[in-house]
Amino acid sequence: MTNNLAPITTADLRAKKHASEPIAMITAYDFPSAKLAEEAGADILLVGDSLGMVVLGYDSTLPVTMEDMVHHTKAVTRAAKRAFVVADLPFLSYHGTLEEGVKNAGRLMQEGFAKAVKMEGGVELAPLVKKCVQAGIPVMGHIGLTPQAVHQLGGYKVQGKDVESARRLVEEAEVLQEAGIFALVLECVPEELAALISSRLDIPVIGIGAGPSVDGQVLVYHDLVGYASQLKPKFVKRYAEIGDTVREAIKSYVAEVKERQFPGPEHVFHAKEEVISRLYGGGDEQ
DSSP states (O other): OOOTTSOOOHHHHHHHHHTTOOEEEEEOOSHHHHHHHHHTTOSEEEEOTTHHHHTSOOSSSTTOOHHHHHHHHHHHHHHOSSSEEEEEOOTTSSSSOHHHHHHHHHHHHHTTOOSEEEEEBSGGGHHHHHHHHHTTOOEEEEEESOGGGHHHHTSSOOOOOSHHHHHHHHHHHHHHHHHTOSEEEEESOOHHHHHHHHHHOSSOEEEESSOSSSSEEEEOHHHHHTSSOOOOOTTOOOSOOHHHHHHHHHHHHHHHHHTTOSSOGGGOOOOOHHHHHHHTTOSOOO
């Protein structure tokens, strides 16, 4: 019998696809979120560059640096014992030379202890994917709506809606698989196109806004649990509204502090009477 606590591997993920067992993937950006996601049974933890928007407060993912990604990846991997941790390569960290791309991918594994990296793009990334795989770095692809290219795409729009762009996405998926990716994220594409791409590939296809006919799903942690998330795209389902709970808890704390209700007697430490007496100068120091 398979040990359920054994670390998940790329081979396990491929086996899930062929067994028609859906893969659950969620973003995680720190130790607590990774710990909770793993305890809840997530198969893959993605340290997404979306942390730029939901954790660091940027308007997009573009300002996120390699240092940001290494820092947050280390926090996530400290918590993950079973889940497979994938880290995003941030904007412009893999668009220069092949050597630079491989080096930065390697940093996320050597310094961040990720099990794999994710990069956004199509056929143009095939040479880099091959180089990374040759160097022992597993690569997850990402096509469709690619947030790092949001300005080039003209905004956060559904991709592959016409015949030409749909064919291009199918081609990109097949080229990336041939280059050696172990899985593919497909974002914001019509359900029918996602189903076609998933059926054409031997590797797992993880959807976000791509319908149910793929091999797994991914959502952003803060969107899923309603934790101070400002965005709610059509494809997001809220499973909780913990932001409301947190806000009310802090509001109660602030009110109790201002009304001198906190700390109460049960939260206080006491010194011995003779110690206090000496501190106030009323006792002998001997």
